[in-house]
Amino acid sequence: xxxxxxxxxxxxxxxxxxxxxxxxxxxxxxxxxxxxxxxxxxxxxxxxxxxxxxxxxxxxxxxxxxxxxxxxxxxxxxxxxxxxxxxxxxxxxxxxxxxxxxxxxxxxxxxxxxxxxxxxxxxxxxxxxxxxxxxxxxxxxxxxxxxxxxxxxxxxxxxxxxxxxxxxxxxxxxxxxxxxxxxxxxxxxxxxxxxxxxxxxxxxxxxxxxxxxxxxxxxxxxxxxxxxxxxxxxxxxxxxxxxxxxxxxxxxxxxxxxxxxxxxxxxxxxxxxxxxxxxxxxxxxxxxxxxxxxxxxxxxxxxxxxxxxxxxxxxxxxxxxxxxxxxxxxxxxxxxxxxxxxxxxxxxxxxxxxxxxxxxxxxxxxxxxxxxxxxxxxxxxxxxxxxxxxxxxxxxxxxxxxxxxxxxxxxxxxxxxxxxxxxxxxxxxxxxxxxxxxxxxxxxxxxxxxxxxxxxxxxxxxxxxxxxxxxxxxxxxxxxxxxxxxxxxxxxxxxxxxxxxxxxxxxxxxxxxxxxxxxxxxxxxxxxxxxxxxxxxxxxxxxxxxxxxxxxxxxxxxxxxxxxxxxxxxxxxxxxxxxxxxxxxxxxxxxxxxxxxxxxxxxxxxxxxxxxxxxxxxxxxxxxxx
Numbered sequence: 231x232x233x234x235x236x237x238x239x240x241x242x243x244x245x246x247x248x249x250x251x252x253x254x255x256x257x258x259x260x261x262x263x264x265x266x267x268x269x270x271x272x273x274x275x276x277x278x279x280x281x282x283x284x285x286x287x288x289x290x291x292x293x294x295x296x297x298x299x300x301x302x303x304x305x306x307x308x309x310x311x312x313x314x315x316x317x318x319x320x321x322x323x324x325x326x327x328x329x330x331x332x333x334x335x336x337x338x339x340x341x342x343x344x345x346x347x348x349x350x351x352x353x354x355x356x357x358x359x360x361x362x363x364x365x366x367x368x369x370x371x372x373x374x375x376x377x378x379x380x381x382x383x384x385x386x387x388x389x390x391x392x393x394x395x396x397x398x399x400x401x402x403x404x405x406x407x408x409x410x411x412x413x414x415x416x417x418x419x420x421x422x423x424x425x426x427x428x429x430x431x432x433x434x435x436x437x438x439x440x441x442x443x444x445x446x447x448x449x450x451x452x453x454x455x456x457x458x459x460x461x462x463x464x465x466x467x468x469x470x471x472x473x474x475x476x477x478x479x480x481x482x483x484x485x486x487x488x489x490x491x492x493x494x495x496x497x498x499x500x501x502x503x504x505x506x507x508x509x510x511x512x513x514x515x516x517x518x519x520x521x522x523x524x525x526x527x528x529x530x531x532x533x534x535x536x537x538x539x540x541x542x543x544x545x546x547x548x549x550x551x552x553x554x555x556x557x558x559x560x561x562x563x564x565x566x567x568x569x570x571x572x573x574x575x576x577x578x579x580x581x582x583x584x585x586x587x588x589x590x591x592x593x594x595x596x597x598x599x600x601x602x603x604x605x606x607x608x609x610x611x612x613x614x615x616x617x618x619x620x621x622x623x624x625x626x627x628x629x630x631x632x633x634x635x636x637x638x639x640x641x642x643x644x645x646x647x648x649x650x651x652x653x654x655x656x657x658x659x660x661x662x663x664x665x666x667x668x669x670x671x672x673x674x675x676x677x678x679x680x681x682x683x684x685x686x687x688x689x690x691x692x693x694x695x696x697x698x699x700x701x702x703x704x705x706x707x708x709x710x711x712x713x714x715x716x717x718x719x720x721x722x723x724x725x726x727x728x729x730x731x732x733x734x735x736x737x738x739x740x741x742x743x744x745x746x747x748x749x750x751x752x753x754x755x756x757x758x759x760x761x762x763x764x765x766x767x768x769x770x771x772x773x774x775x776x777x778x779x780x781x782x783x784x785x786x787x788x789x790x791x792x793x794x795x796x797x798x799x800x801x802x803x804x805x806x807x808x809x810x811x812x813x814x815x816x817x818x819x820x821x822x823x824x825x826x827x828x829x830x831x832x833x834x835x836x837x838x839x840x841x842x843x844x845x846x847x848x849x850x851x852x853x854x855x856x
Contacts (some may be wrong), residue, residue: 232370234400239372243354264712279334292828301352302365304339304484305462325668328544334479338453338463342472343486345600345645346529350376353419353487366415369462371406372396377424378601378631378639380844383445384426390439390448390457407439407458414461416452421467421474423601430454430476454477470598488526497528501535511538514550518773521557529644536626540564553775555713558650559722565627581726583620586612587628587657595707596676600648602640614638627651646706653710654723656680660688661727684716689740693747693772698767705768711776712740741778744769746797748782752780766804781845794845819845819855 287707298523299306343349353374359365360372373394388396406412407632434444436451439458443451451457453465453475455545464474489497495512502508515522515534524530537560538550551557564582590610604614612620622639623629624746627647630640642648656679676695682688692711696704713719715737751766784793795806 231401231406235371235398236361236363238398238400239357239374243358243361249821299484301356302359304341304356304464304482305336305366313771318803324385327689337455337461337483338465338470338480339484340475340480341464341466341484341486342469343488345468345525346643347486347488347704348528349486350419351528353417353464353466357417359742367710368413369415370412371401371659372415372417373401374419376419377426378420380418380445380449381423381425381601381603382639387442388448388626390441390452391446393448404440411606411632415464416461417464417466418449419466420601421465422471424471424474428474430479434736436458439806455479467599479790489528489531490526494522494525494531497531499537502539507538511535511550518552520727520774521551524554524646527644530646533557533644533647536564537561553713553777554646555650555716555719555775558647558710559714561647562654563722564629568626584651584654584726586610587620588651588658591642591651592655592676595648595652595703598703600641600645604638607640649707650710653707656688657711657714658694658726684686686739686743689715690743693743693769694767697747702765702768705765709772709775712744715740716775716777718777737776741776743781744772744776749784760785770804796845 243292253815321660341352354617356366357372360367360369366372375393375397379397383393391407394401394406407414410707426449428450430453433447433450435456436447437456448457451519453463469485494515497510499508502511511534515525520810521534525534534557535612537557541549541560552561566584569580569583578608590602590607590612593610594600594606599606614815621628626643628642630638642651648693659680660682678691678695682691689712691705692708696702696708699705702854714723748766748769751769782795793806796805
């Protein structure tokens with residue numbers, strides 16, 4: 231029975247379809263897998279800030295002293311000197327109090343990581359290694375039970391024995407659970423996708439593996455150690471959902487941080503067959519720091535490689551995107567082109583498809599949902615039979631999966647694609663109507679976006695909503711929305727734009743709006759910035775999306791000082807430069823004065839080219855420049 235179970239898991243998990251599910255050519259997982267950084271000894275703290283911001287912050291901070299562990303080692307002690315997480319939390323029922331000679335066992339591991347960082351692939355790798363007999367051979371049975379599939383059973387009452395039998399028909403003998411000699415591992419992937427009421431304090435106790443209870447009661451009792459106290463449990467989640475599991479139930483917290491810089495280069499050189507093209511994209515991404523940071527996320531590396539491959543011509547030259555909006559716009563166009571080329575029998579117009587998918591993306595964004603079910607689609611006017619067509623012709627944007635339970639779930643390939651489509655939906659609604667969209671999301675906090683009379687009103691509303699958000703969940707949405715206002719990006723999407731839509735509006739009012747908000751932050755004049763300098767940093771990235779160099783300048787006439795504030799390249803912080811000035815100062819711009827100040831020699835921090843690029847707004851307003 232164990233061998234049959236291993237064979238089943240081996241067949242299911244040995245291949246990976248990158249970015250795809252039911253279409254495409256499967257690739258052996260072992261051929262493309264890269265060990266991701268899963269540091270030992272993570273903290274319990276729940277991080278609710280925007281996931282792209284978490285990636286940006288992680289890229290600047292120094293590496294932890296803890297050595298990383300492989301996914302197959304998450305239950306192993308690195309040494310007896312490792313400080314256990316239990317010193318930060320109460321002991322769970324699975325924990326054994328350590329003696330002077332005993333190391334506390336690790337029964338439950340919670341692994342955090344942003345969307346697309348590699349949590350599910352790491353789970354898949356652990357299962358594959360076990361099924362192939364290369365790791366964790368002290369475990370008799372591993373049962374992967376993704377939350378997206380357990381959600382489909384939320385109305386059912388069932389015993390643990392029958393639940394496992396339901397998902398794994400090869401495990402038929404209940405003695406698998408009743409024998410004290412058997413060791414089990416349960417893997418609950420995607421806690422952030424859970425729609426079950428995991429009430430650890432009120433759910434009744436269940437200690438019998440043959441007792442039928444609601445599925446969420448089974449889960450809480452497994453995690454608390456009432457059912458199968460010796461079982462190993464691995465839970466993966468996005469950081470904001472970690473609070474669903476009480477800290478006293480967890481023995482170790484780890485965090486997947488995605489590709490490091492070396493792994494990014496390895497990925498592109500393996501993904502792109504043209505070595506010179508791979509070298510050029512690596513150099514280009516390094517020159518655009520926000521894009522390079524995003525490549526920490528394996529899914530974004532895949533998106534970048536897809537765009538570069540398809541936008542390069544026969545000579546190998548390519549005009550590479552320099553902003554996130556450009557990258558995602560090209561990616562969308564590639565998928566629409568694929569749809570129109572390969573699936574001509576499906577008469578689904580691009581405008582109709584993007585409108586419906588955009589509405590779904592927008593409505594689910596505020597709810598924080600990454601996974602959707604039939605009811606969610608119906609709320610957006612998508613017939614469930616249409617969804618199959620959409621997921622078939624545009625799989626690399628929107629995918630349909632049929633799991634062990636044979637129920638259907640839908641999702642966008644990555645949260646950032648959902649945010650881009652949501653921003654595109656709002657922009658297209660505005661462009662197509664130019665009037666109050668009163669039928670949209672009346673009760674939503676974001677409904678104010680549809681009452682905007684002008685493009686500047688739309689941008690001001692979006693900036694205000696993003697700044698007022700506690701956790702920054704609209705930060706990337708804002709970047710995309712502002713970036714879509716550029717004529718260059720609109721031209722790429724012209725077949726989606728209405729014929730009479732004006733595409734020539736200047737972005738200058740929006741640029742000045744963003745700069746005013748940055749100055750408000752710098753002067754401490756606004757109480758909307760609840761997350762320190764993070765909001766200010768995101769506003770600088772918004773300027774980049776508008777093709778504006780991230781510089782904010784201000785002349786204090788009373789003190790005669792010129793204040794220059796900029797986002798430093800390669801750092802998660804801004805730097806302010808102050809200079810004595812006069813009425814004649816801006817008649818002549820001297821670059822050298824901006825590289826060195828009396829307080830600090832900046833030459834090692836910023837090259838002349840960096841400074842010159844950042845100070846474009848200043849020297850273009852000068853009469854002469856050196």
